[in-house]
Amino acid sequence: MNWSIGPFVFGLPSGCRHVFVLQPPFSRSHYRYIINKIHRARTKMTLPQIKTDMNQEEMNLLLVQARKASDLLKSLSHETRLMILCILSEGEKSVSELEEILAMPQAAVSQQLARLRLDGLVDTRREGRMIYYSILNHEVSSVIGTLYSLFCAPVRNEAEQPTD
Secondary structure, three states: OEEOOOOEEEEOOOOOOOEEEEOOOEEHHHHHHHHHHHHHHHHHHHOOOOOOOOOHHHHHHHHHHHHHHHHHHHHOOOHHHHHHHHHHOOOOEEHHHHHHHHOOOHHHHHHHHHHHHHOOOEEEEEEOOEEEEEEOOHHHHHHHHHHHHHHHHHHHHHHHOOOO
């Protein structure tokens, strides 16, 4: 039995070079096979390798990375900042473009952009009186991409499906 949910693109973490594109119609078993393969690849690549025999230097390095991850997650913990980063993942935008997309006052958008800039997640470029913002590093883009595929893509796919 074939069924279609719409086209899907599944990206794996940056260390993996595979991207799966599923175009409907496809069988339920094929869909499950691909999902399981993606899950195994993500799990294998992203689970921490903390061992009981690690020396202190290795643990300290791991702690530094854990702090960086924690700081990133704190920056992403506000809905507006998360939305701004989602928008910026598509490309550079000015404050006025972000205001229009988010339907928020300039002061609120600027406040969240200042926090993202302070946290080192976005970069700025000035062109005359306009300031353009973009995502500063690939780690942020990777996290935003994963969050999008987990939370936003399913909602958009449901909204795009015709109702009977």
